[in-house]
Amino acid sequence: MIKNLIINVINNYINIAILENNKLVELHNNININKRIYVGDIYIGKIIYIYKGMNAVFLDIGYNKYGFLNYDDIGVNYLSLKNKKIIKIKNKKNNVVDIFKIGQYIIVQVVKDTIYNKGPKLTCKITLIGRFIILIPYSKKQFVSKKIKQKKIKVKLPYNFGCIIRTLAKKEKIKKNNIKLEIYILLKIWYKIFLKIKNKKIKKVYNNNNIFYNIFKRKTINYNNIICNNYKLCNEIRFYLYVLDKKKIKLIKYYKNKNISIFNKYGIDKQKEILFGKYIYLSDGSNLIIEQTEALNVIDINSNMINNYNAFKVNLLAIKEIVRQIRLRNMGGIIIIDLIDINKKKYKKKIYYAIKKEMKNDDIKHKILPPSKFNLIEITREKNSYFINKKKIKIKNKYIYFNIKRIENFLYNYYIIKKNRNRIYLYVHPFIATYLKYGFFSYRLKWYFKYNKWISISSIYSFNILEYKFLDIKNKCIFADVVE
Numbered sequence: 001m002i003k004n005l006i007i008n009v010i011n012n013y014i015n016i017a018i019l020e021n022n023k024l025v026e027l028h029n030n031i032n033i034n035k036r037i038y039v040g041d042i043y044i045g046k047i048i049y050i051y052k053g054m055n056a057v058f059l060d061i062g063y064n065k066y067g068f069l070n071y072d073d074i075g076v077n078y079l080s081l082k083n084k085k086i087i088k089i090k091n092k093k094n095n096v097v098d099i100f101k102i103g104q105y106i107i108v109q110v111v112k113d114t115i116y117n118k119g120p121k122l123t124c125k126i127t128l129i130g131r132f133i134i135l136i137p138y139s140k141k142q143f144v145s146k147k148i149k150q151k152k153i154k155v156k157l158p159y160n161f162g163c164i165i166r167t168l169a170k171k172e173k174i175k176k177n178n179i180k181l182e183i184y185i186l187l188k189i190w191y192k193i194f195l196k197i198k199n200k201k202i203k204k205v206y207n208n209n210n211i212f213y214n215i216f217k218r219k220t221i222n223y224n225n226i227i228c229n230n231y232k233l234c235n236e237i238r239f240y241l242y243v244l245d246k247k248k249i250k251l252i253k254y255y256k257n258k259n260i261s262i263f264n265k266y267g268i269d270k271q272k273e274i275l276f277g278k279y280i281y282l283s284d285g286s287n288l289i290i291e292q293t294e295a296l297n298v299i300d301i302n303s304n305m306i307n308n309y310n311a312f313k314v315n316l317l318a319i320k321e322i323v324r325q326i327r328l329r330n331m332g333g334i335i336i337i338d339l340i341d342i343n344k345k346k347y348k349k350k351i352y353y354a355i356k357k358e359m360k361n362d363d364i365k366h367k368i369l370p371p372s373k374f375n376l377i378e379i380t381r382e383k384n385s386y387f388i389n390k391k392k393i394k395i396k397n398k399y400i401y402f403n404i405k406r407i408e409n410f411l412y413n414y415y416i417i418k419k420n421r422n423r424i425y426l427y428v429h430p431f432i433a434t435y436l437k438y439g440f441f442s443y444r445l446k447w448y449f450k451y452n453k454w455i456s457i458s459s460i461y462s463f464n465i466l467e468y469k470f471l472d473i474k475n476k477c478i479f480a481d482v483v484e
Contacts (some may be wrong), residue, residue, distance in 0.1 A: 332383030
């Protein structure tokens with residue numbers, strides 16, 4: 001499998017796409033380098049409200065929404081601004097009222113991004129996450145990932161620092177020098193943070209907004225190419241790759257062409273146009289219907305197949321596209337997949353293992369339950385940011401408008417200028433077909449009132465998004481057009 005990471009920088013906004021065999025599987029759109037809050041950011045926060053019932057507090061961290069700190073996220077100690085000392089919590093059964101006061105300033109870290117109208121989730125357990133090591137200030141303990149069977153790995157750290165040795169330290173057979181270098185970098189970051197903690201003032205003391213380092217340290221760097229259209233950023237990525245794995249530096253390539261955008265060059269823009277609608281059409285004629293809400297995501301597989309084995313094949317084909325859509329739209333919470341009914345247990349098992357295999361490439365924490373007796377598969381997936389849906393991607397772009405305008409020009413010429421009264425049939429790409437028929441007062445209905453003729457619209461899966469064809473009653477082509 002060929003896996004490419006494409007980075008498109010426009011002013012202060014970064015767009016990141018991950019392609020697997022030239023298919024778009026992940027998209028991180030309009031990441032604002034300057035403004036957005038990131039998981040891992042460290043703040044001096046001021047306690048605004050103490051919620052006794054939830055045993056939690058709300059803090060002002062200088063963001064437009066208050067942060068939420070639960071009692072369980074305080075830990076056995078926390079960093080106070082008074083002389084920069086650690087305050088130990090003696091009685092673990094305490095209430096937040098016994099620990100904090102309104103107006104108090106404390107050091108907190110973001111552990112969960114803002115989701116919808118909810119503010120960021122915070123913790124007092126400060127950690128700095130690297131690729132191989134998680135550094136824990138004010139701790140003397142060293143932990144090793146449970147996935148590492150040989151648990152004799154130890155590293156040298158200064159006094160009052162602990163760490164967690166991550167699975168990648170063993171999995172990728174990293175040399176001790178790489179770990180030492182990362183420890184040095186993380187310690188340097190911590191001392192810079194410590195120097196910023198001087199007075200009682202709401203502010204950010206550590207900015208974890210380097211999206212590239214975050215992607216590289218949480219994922220295995222198994223890309224074939226990392227292509228970026230910003231020269232300065234290419235050098236930054238080279239530095240991080242040098243720290244993480246010297247051999248990977250050759251992967252980064254600078255995209256120089258200013259005439260064709262990098263997303264257009266690698267076909268990402270075209271894929272975006274098709275992939276974020278409510279209806280997703282598959283190669284065998286079946287389709288997916290995707291409905292997204294804050295709490296629940298529902299994916300329904302539709303087909304005319306009745307045979308048990310054929311239903312299995314349709315489900316199996318749909319699974320690949322479903323996993324792709326889950327990653328693309330960054331679905332979080334509960335995801336329900338409504339399979340086409342199959343009775344045999346062996347087919348259900350195969351579908352279950354197929355979806356588990358496809359979801360292995362997804363780095364977000366998730367859990368998959370086997371198909372129920374009602375042929376439903378339930379997936380729970382961690383919410384880590386806003387999901388992407390058709391409202392966030394501008395589907396109504398110049399290409400679609402251009403295509404519809406050309407179709408309308410033909411209809412005007414056919415019915416008004418040439419005064420034909422024969423019925424005609426329109427064949428277009430599935431995405432355009434859905435768009436023309438969508439809504440109560442659709443384009444098709446407008447045409448009916450305008451020309452007093454009902455236009456039959458059908459989908460051709462092999463068509464380009466800008467391709468269309470008109471046929472008469474005898475199935476003869478009246479007009480066909482395509483823009484390459």
